[in-house]
Amino acid sequence: MSILFECEYEGERYAGFARPVPGQELTLHKVADGQVQAAIIAAGGAEAAVEALVRDTEAITVDGAAPLRLLPPLLPTGSNNALVSGFMRTHKSKYEDEPTNETEFVAPNWFFKGFGDWLRMPGETLTVPAKAVALIEEPEVALVYVNDDEGTPHYAGYTFGNDLCDIGLHRQNPGWNPYCKLCDTSLTPWLFLGEPPQTVTGTTVIERAGVTAWEGPFDCGADALYFTVRDMADNLLEYPAVRRPGLVNYILLGADEASFHDGFRIADGDRITIDVKSHDVTLSNPVRFGGVPGTQ
Known part of the structure; x- marks a missing residue:
């Protein structure tokens, strides 16, 4: 690759x-x-x-x-002209019916995650609100697009990320989802040059005090999604707000069920390691409740 x-x-x-x-x-x-x-x-x-x-x-x-x-792939560090966003409830496992070619596309929910300089690299701390209700790690494919001087998006490649968020807050009130997403996001620095992957599999391990506290598999490739990647991306990239000249877009494609759904609760100081075995990539970050984002 x-x-x-x-x-x-x-x-x-x-x-x-x-x-x-x-x-x-x-x-x-x-x-x-x-x-x-x-x-x-x-x-x-x-x-x-x-x-x-x-x-x-x-x-x-x-x-x-x-x-x-x-650095995060293609991040414009001088201007920070970059946005991180993503889609919710995209996996087939979250739907009772299977999509067909005749199914009319209805866009999944979309969320704004943050600006480009909010992204964290492997090893860096992921800061979340001090009173987070119940966190969930979300291993995901992240598409990277760069806009030209006219605002036209150009697909550059893909990488992998952890869309850490407060699912407990979301479940208290789905209308609070914008607050739920205000947790740091980590990406791998490697931009894979090619079409979005059909198969992405691996294992998540959450350590507490150096000991494995939870472990489970994940699948976040295109074959696991209810929607096609092209439909989701094309629909989002029609909006003028994400077509600003020079903008870099990091677009998270969604995650399957994870530790939260297994009854596990992430705590302050835990380390989340996402091993994308299909692509030989590891993303590992400690979690801090409260504090100042971007500090270790």
Whole structure:
């Protein structure tokens, strides 16, 4: 699977096209903030953009264990012109009837999750409200789109995230769902270059005081969804509010049932590890109730 990532190294921004491996050389290409997004738009896709970036940018070689500060995929750190949002109740397991090709598309509920700089990387703390009622981890596929100067969205690729939220508050009153979603979201830094995946499987482990307190499987690929990815994305991306020039959209596709549905309750200090086995990706974050978001 081809990937792309961005990072900061010795105060400069770089792009890489292979995951770092300690003990192995890693080639990084020096880029400006927004250069990768522009290359994707100009080349007509991420894979063609990689060829252009390799050809046209200065390259350096570092060890795979070099101290890189990994960034959310394509995040415009200078302008923070980015939105995180997603869909609710998208899995087939949450519907009694199976969709058919003749079924008229009715859009699932959509939510605003936050701005781009609210995203957290693996290892960083996920901050939630001090009085959260009942949290739920939500392993999901996240699509990444970049808008050109006219506001037209261009699909760049996909990554994986944890849409942590307060399902207990939502169940008290579904109208409070916007509050429910005001918890930090983590993403992996790897942008997979290709169509959204049909199959995504793995395991979630929640540790408490270093000991496994809950473990369970998940499936969040397109085959598990009641709606088609194209229908959901195309419908959302018709709205002018998400078509602003230069905007980067991170769109979460929804999660299946998780620890909450098994009777487990996430506590302050727990660590959530999402192992996306189908794609060899791990996303692990501690949870903090209250406090200041973005601090460790």
